[in-house]
Amino acid sequence: MATAAEPLERVKERIDLIANGKARAEVEAGDAKLIDVREPHEWDEAHLEGAVHVPQGELLDHIGEVAPHRAERIVLYCRTDNRSSRAADALQDLGYDNVSVMRGGIVGWQEAGFPVIAPEGLSPEQRMRYSRHTLLPEVGDEGQDRLLNSKVLLIGAGRLGAPSALSLAAAGVGTLGIVDDDVVDETNLQRQVIHTTDRVGMPKTASARASIEALNPDVNVVEHRTRLDADNILDIIADYDVLVDGADNFPTRYLLNDASVRLQKPVVSASILAFDGQISTFVPYEGPCYRCLYPVPPPPEMAPSCGAAGVLGVMAGIMGLLQANEVIKLVAGIGEPLIGRLLLYDSLGTRFTELKVNRDPDCPICGDAAPEIDESEMGKFPDYEAFCAGTPVLR
Amino acid sequence: MPTVKIPPVLRGQTGGEAELATPGSTVGDVLGSVADTYPGTRSQLFADGGELNRYVNVYLNDEDVRVLDGLETPVSEADTVVILPAMAGGL
Numbered sequence: 149m150a151t152a153a154e155p156l157e158r159v160k161e162r163i164d165l166i167a168n169g170k171a172r173a174e175v176e177a178g179d180a181k182l183i184d185v186r187e188p189h190e191w192d193e194a195h196l197e198g199a200v201h202v203p204q205g206e207l208l209d210h211i212g213e214v215a216p217h218r219a220e221r222i223v224l225y226c227r228t229d230n231r232s233s234r235a236a237d238a239l240q241d242l243g244y245d246n247v248s249v250m251r252g253g254i255v256g257w258q259e260a261g262f263p264v265i266a267p268e269g270l271s272p273e274q275r276m277r278y279s280r281h282t283l284l285p286e287v288g289d290e291g292q293d294r295l296l297n298s299k300v301l302l303i304g305a306g307r308l309g310a311p312s313a314l315s316l317a318a319a320g321v322g323t324l325g326i327v328d329d330d331v332v333d334e335t336n337l338q339r340q341v342i343h344t345t346d347r348v349g350m351p352k353t354a355s356a357r358a359s360i361e362a363l364n365p366d367v368n369v370v371e372h373r374t375r376l377d378a379d380n381i382l383d384i385i386a387d388y389d390v391l392v393d394g395a396d397n398f399p400t401r402y403l404l405n406d407a408s409v410r411l412q413k414p415v416v417s418a419s420i421l422a423f424d425g426q427i428s429t430f431v432p433y434e435g436p437c438y439r440c441l442y443p444v445p446p447p448p449e450m451a452p453s454c455g456a457a458g459v460l461g462v463m464a465g466i467m468g469l470l471q472a473n474e475v476i477k478l479v480a481g482i483g484e485p486l487i488g489r490l491l492l493y494d495s496l497g498t499r500f501t502e503l504k505v506n507r508d509p510d511c512p513i514c515g516d517a518a519p520e521i522d523e524s525e526m527g528k529f530p531d532y533e534a535f536c537a538g539t540p541v542l543r
Numbered sequence: 544m545p546t547v548k549i550p551p552v553l554r555g556q557t558g559g560e561a562e563l564a565t566p567g568s569t570v571g572d573v574l575g576s577v578a579d580t581y582p583g584t585r586s587q588l589f590a591d592g593g594e595l596n597r598y599v600n601v602y603l604n605d606e607d608v609r610v611l612d613g614l615e616t617p618v619s620e621a622d623t624v625v626i627l628p629a630m631a632g633g634l
Contacts, residue, residue, distance in 0.1 A: 426627075450598065
């Protein structure tokens with residue numbers, strides 16, 4: 149029986165240490181299960197293709213899931229081969245009798261010139277471009293890397309989407325999807341700063357792409373030149389990490405909410421009218437959803453459009469930038485997002501008011517009694533036009 | 544007196560006033576006083592049975608009255624009642 153105090157040399161006498169070339173051949177042929185027993189930060193820096201990660205301290209708890217049969221062929225590795233030898237010894241004590249350790253670990257592997265999987269890290273150009281971000285300890289290289297690998301979908305390239313798209317592009321969000329089926333029109337230019345006078349008549353997604361690509365070539369722009377509807381929404385949002393709601397109508401807002409809860413995607417939601425804005429961040433099951441806040445939409449006379457009532461362009465820009473700020477926090481995993489909080493902005497008084505938003509236990513979408521949605525019902529949604537026109541909708 | 548914050552969509556009914564000092568010792572009293580003074584707001588705040596319309600959110604300071612005692616929630620002189628309808632504008 150091995151003890152932690154037993155000298156490594158004695159432990160290694162009981163272990164079958166194999167050359168990395170042999171380990172590679174076995175793993176590539178699918179003959180052996182390869183387990184990396186190092187700590188998570190070491191795994192994140194680089195690891196071998198095809199390996200499973202189980203830190204040494206957790207190996208005995210999880211080996212049953214990774215290798216349910218004790219006769220299974222297992223190859224362990226660590227940085228050199230010390231931790232993996234102790235781990236192999238422990239497995240042998242458990243009755244695993246076909247365990248080997250890769251001699252020299254990942255260090256020897258890399259010295260042999262074999263490939264590893266490692267995050268790309270920032271290029272010299274990116275290091276320069278994002279230096280004001282990476283200088284912030286809360287963001288750093290890791291946060292910037294997360295931004296560069298993130299996928300954010302903007303619903304609407306209008307008065308909210310335009311300023312948030314520009315800021316997110318500048319910040320280095322790797323993929324920016326934009327849903328909009330409209331074309332740039334002269335009345336948009338008062339506030340939709342992503343568009344330009346010479347692009348009147350151009351699809352808004354194409355105009356947004358031109359501005360974003362001119363600003364930051366790191367960003368991959370995906371144009372969704374369509375309106376979100378029950379038939380396309382799941383396909384469109386499935387690939388994204390964070391959704392930014394700047395829709396101009398209630399049916400789309402309820403549809404987006406219900407679909408995002410089904411796929412468990414966070415939504416940064418803002419709305420604007422005249423001199424006032426509202427913003428909140430809905431993270432499914434962690435906080436309330438849009439329906440917990442607004443169970444039913446208001447009648448049309450209580451909900452004039454900006455086209456009818458007007459809107460201060462600068463206020464819209466501020467709300468769009470607040471949305472971008474929320475997205476960056478969610479992606480980088482920093483700060484306190486507006487989960488369970490609704491922020492109101494009164495631009496005439498320059499006053500912010502914060503209200504609490506509670507999860508509604510009776511919410512038909514995310515509440516305790518909400519119906520389970522199985523695979524066959526996943527893409528089916530109620531009639532939001534009818535729901536928002538005040539007509540009862542059976543679910 | 545408690546202060547009531549009026550949302551933009553109701554200001555057409557309150558002569559443009561965004562904040563009203565309104566008497567009342569419960570949320571229901573305060574909103575009832577608003578509706579008495581500005582009758583145009585009544586149908587937008589209250590349903591036929593006298594309960595709050597579901598599409599109008601009302602907060603006492605920063606807390607939703609739905610998780611307090613609704614219209615029965617007591618209100619003191621220094622409190623603020625916020626009336627908040629959903630807005631859809633964005634594009």
